[in-house]
Amino acid sequence: MNALPDAEFRAELRAFLNEAYPDHLRYLDRRPTIAEIRPWLEALAAKGWLAPHWPREHGGMGLSIGKYLIYYDELGRHGTGRLPDHALHLLGPLLIRYGTPAQKARFLPAIVEGREIWCQGYSEPGAGSDLSSLRTEAIVDDDHFVVNGQKIWTSMAPHADWIFLLVRTNRSVAQQAGISFLLADMKTPGITVRPIMNLKGESEFAEVFFDNVRVPLDNLVGEIDKGWTMAKSLLGDERITLGSPRQSAYAIERLELLARKTGAFADAAFVDRLTQLRLDLQALGASFRRYVGMVERGVRLGPDVSMLKVWATELFQRITAEMVELGGEMGSFRHAVRFEDTVIDVMNQYLEATPPTIYGGSNEIQRNILAKAVLGLPG
Amino acid sequence: MTAASATAMPADDDIGEMLRKSVQDFCARHPGVARTRRLRDTEPGFDPGVWRQMAEAGWTGIPLPEAVGGLGLGLAEICVVAEELAADLASEPFGPATVAALAIAGGDNAGLKQRLLPAIASGELIASLAWQESANTLDALHPATRLKNAGGRLVLTGEKHFVPGAAGAGGFVVTAAAADGTVLVWVEAGSGGLSREATLAVDGSMLSTLRFDRVEVADADILASQTATSLLLPRLLDEAAVIATAELLGIIRAAFERTREYLGQRTQFGRPIGSFQVLQHRLVDLWMQREMVRACLEEAIAACGQADETQRALAASAAKARAATAALHNGRQSIQLHGAIGYADEHDIGLYLKRAIVKSAWMGSAPVHRKRFARLSGYVPQEAGEE
Numbered sequence: 226m227n228a229l230p231d232a233e234f235r236a237e238l239r240a241f242l243n244e245a246y247p248d249h250l251r252y253l254d255r256r257p258t259i260a261e262i263r264p265w266l267e268a269l270a271a272k273g274w275l276a277p278h279w280p281r282e283h284g285g286m287g288l289s290i291g292k293y294l295i296y297y298d299e300l301g302r303h304g305t306g307r308l309p310d311h312a313l314h315l316l317g318p319l320l321i322r323y324g325t326p327a328q329k330a331r332f333l334p335a336i337v338e339g340r341e342i343w344c345q346g347y348s349e350p351g352a353g354s355d356l357s358s359l360r361t362e363a364i365v366d367d368d369h370f371v372v373n374g375q376k377i378w379t380s381m382a383p384h385a386d387w388i389f390l391l392v393r394t395n396r397s398v399a400q401q402a403g404i405s406f407l408l409a410d411m412k413t414p415g416i417t418v419r420p421i422m423n424l425k426g427e428s429e430f431a432e433v434f435f436d437n438v439r440v441p442l443d444n445l446v447g448e449i450d451k452g453w454t455m456a457k458s459l460l461g462d463e464r465i466t467l468g469s470p471r472q473s474a475y476a477i478e479r480l481e482l483l484a485r486k487t488g489a490f491a492d493a494a495f496v497d498r499l500t501q502l503r504l505d506l507q508a509l510g511a512s513f514r515r516y517v518g519m520v521e522r523g524v525r526l527g528p529d530v531s532m533l534k535v536w537a538t539e540l541f542q543r544i545t546a547e548m549v550e551l552g553g554e555m556g557s558f559r560h561a562v563r564f565e566d567t568v569i570d571v572m573n574q575y576l577e578a579t580p581p582t583i584y585g586g587s588n589e590i591q592r593n594i595l596a597k598a599v600l601g602l603p604g
Numbered sequence: 605m606t607a608a609s610a611t612a613m614p615a616d617d618d619i620g621e622m623l624r625k626s627v628q629d630f631c632a633r634h635p636g637v638a639r640t641r642r643l644r645d646t647e648p649g650f651d652p653g654v655w656r657q658m659a660e661a662g663w664t665g666i667p668l669p670e671a672v673g674g675l676g677l678g679l680a681e682i683c684v685v686a687e688e689l690a691a692d693l694a695s696e697p698f699g700p701a702t703v704a705a706l707a708i709a710g711g712d713n714a715g716l717k718q719r720l721l722p723a724i725a726s727g728e729l730i731a732s733l734a735w736q737e738s739a740n741t742l743d744a745l746h747p748a749t750r751l752k753n754a755g756g757r758l759v760l761t762g763e764k765h766f767v768p769g770a771a772g773a774g775g776f777v778v779t780a781a782a783a784d785g786t787v788l789v790w791v792e793a794g795s796g797g798l799s800r801e802a803t804l805a806v807d808g809s810m811l812s813t814l815r816f817d818r819v820e821v822a823d824a825d826i827l828a829s830q831t832a833t834s835l836l837l838p839r840l841l842d843e844a845a846v847i848a849t850a851e852l853l854g855i856i857r858a859a860f861e862r863t864r865e866y867l868g869q870r871t872q873f874g875r876p877i878g879s880f881q882v883l884q885h886r887l888v889d890l891w892m893q894r895e896m897v898r899a900c901l902e903e904a905i906a907a908c909g910q911a912d913e914t915q916r917a918l919a920a921s922a923a924k925a926r927a928a929t930a931a932l933h934n935g936r937q938s939i940q941l942h943g944a945i946g947y948a949d950e951h952d953i954g955l956y957l958k959r960a961i962v963k964s965a966w967m968g969s970a971p972v973h974r975k976r977f978a979r980l981s982g983y984v985p986q987e988a989g990e991e
Contacts, residue, residue, distance in 0.1 A: 504977060508922070532892045596881075
């Protein structure tokens with residue numbers, strides 16, 4: 226598939242999207258429920274297209290980074306809803322690199338076939354940006370770990386079959402050193418899920434409580450006490466997608482549409498601001514393409530690539546803030562703004578743009594990393 | 605990638621990187637900051653001996669054919685040299701002279717080219733482009749300066765402003781309205797009827813007003829006919845804006861690097877001030893802008909090599925607008941982060957801000973390019989007289 230000319234690859238993706246993606250779920254102004262998205266998940270899995278970046282031997286498409294970006298670009302262009310993708314992006318690559326043969330055989334097929342949905346248990350009430358201070362504890366008891374503690378902001382937890390989580394297995398060493406990586410069946414006795422409603426009114430994430438939860442020793446991935454290093458090492462070329470200009474490009478089109486509907490193009494001050502946003506998008510696109518070019522030339526990305534995430538997410542916020550202000554009273558509508566021939570999801574875009582500066586390493590943490598790792602400023 | 609090693613990637617990496625290295629070596633031997641200090645507020649404002657050495661290295665003829673002594677290279681390589689010389693704060697008029705050389709090479713007067721280009725490549729002749737008649741414009745195709753037929757002779761009458769490097773120039777490429785449209789005319793310095801008045805710019809260089817009072821022009825000195833000019837000028841102004849972007853990137857890089865080093869050395873409250881998070885984040889934001897200038901420059905260089913004129917114009921304006929704003933912001937913040945010493949003339953950091961101010965205005969300020977970008981994006985109607 227990597228040998229296909231880009232245009233043909235795009236055409237093939239588009240044909241499949243037209244055929245297999247449910248029309249009523251295009252450009253949905255919320256994350257689709259598992260029940261809604263499952264037919265699409267299964268269609269992708271049946272075609273072998275669920276894991277574009279996984280190696281073919283593990284059921285992935287084995288796409289080059291260029292084709293991988295086209296894949297996500299086309300899904301975005303079609304307005305597909307987000308899949309339960311934590312296992313695809315995080316767990317799968319980690320198991321492929323660090324898992325035992327038995328773990329790979331047990332878990333990878335169920336992920337690429339869309340049979341098992343995973344959630345990610347990293348954050349805790351007292352461990353957000355400072356993840357290494359996590360306190361959920363796992364103590365070895367015979368052939369099991371006994372897990373006690375609490376995870377939070379766990380996306381998809383109410384619907385997940387499994388959770389991969391970081392736990393403290395050693396208190397006598399430095400904070401980062403005593404952390405291990407476990408896999409737990411969500412049906413295990415002692416696991417309780419409490420959904421948390423977000424600002425959009427969706428219960429997309431949850432708290433997960435662990436009360437004497439018994440996890441088999443075989444479900445430890447990698448070495449004991451070494452889970453932190455392992456989880457952190459997994460920041461591959463896919464990080465580049467966090468800086469994709471796609472969301473901002475879509476939002477600015479909505480902003481332009483709203484401006485046409487409200488006559489804002491007659492307002493020179495607005496046009497100035499819009500122009501600056503367009504220029505900022507152009508610079509994001511140029512930077513994004515620059516990094517893509519580096520990856521395609523085989524350059525290993527350094528920590529500097531996170532500038533894309535910072536700029537992309539902040540630009541997305543600035544565009545959507547402009548939408549809300551431009552809309553005036555209509556900009557305060559909880560649901561989409563309707564004109565005779567057009568619907569514009571102002572508030573959806575605005576709220577969608579709110580968490581990306583927080584998740585995946587808050588932008589403040591990203592700037593700390595850039596300052597030290599790229600600019601070499603003192604600690 | 606570290607802050608120090610990152611550089612713009614030219615079209616041909618190997619040639620570009622060799623060129624970059626040789627400019628850096630040259631600048632290490634002939635530090636530009638020292639010349640800028642020594643020669644500021646004087647004319648011609650640069651060291652002719654250094655210019656000769658630059659010519660020997662081939663930099664005065666980068667885009668010119670090998671047959672006239674040029675290197676036969678392109679915009680990417682011009683930008684490499686422009687960026688590095690600007691980073692060194694060299695006072696020689698590399699950017700303006702190269703823009704004029706591009707204008708001459710792009711004309712359709714083979715005889716004149718044969719006369720001027722070898723002298724430009726060898727460094728004997730420096731030319732400057734005289735096109736602007738008011739501030740804040742990118743319209744070169746509708747000059748008020750006229751080339752009229754007076755009793756069988758062509759005479760040039762009008763005024764051009766903001767001409768850089770004019771005191772050191774042996775001649776000027778002048779835009780003028782002739783009977784059949786706008787043409788480019790070659791006028792030698794010292795021609796009868798040509799007078800010059802210099803205004804001091806903040807970086808110590810001079811911007812000149814040229815007055816043409818019935819300056820006689822021979823047929824042989826029509827550098828570009830109406831047809832050639834209408835094709836050449838829009839492209840030339842875009843390429844010049846891209847060269848200015850490369851210069852601004854060089855200035856940003858150098859000021860940024862000095863500031864980064866200062867934050868690591870300066871101690872207050874018992875710690876290097878670069879350990880304070882508020883300053884770290886501010887430096888990161890400056891660095892991100894610098895990286896975006898770099899990305900926009902690369903795209904603009906690539907767009908100048910493509911046939912699509914709108915895409916070329918959009919990319920050039922996006923690059924120059926961002927570079928100009930970033931350079932001014934980076935310059936001001938560099939001084940702020942240096943504290944009081946940054947406001948002292950004895951410290952070099954202020955020289956970068958001053959050069960940034962001048963180069964931000966050259967070939968269109970940020971507001972001018974933003975407006976053009978808005979028009980090209982269809983946000984506001986085209987104005988009469990625009991491409």
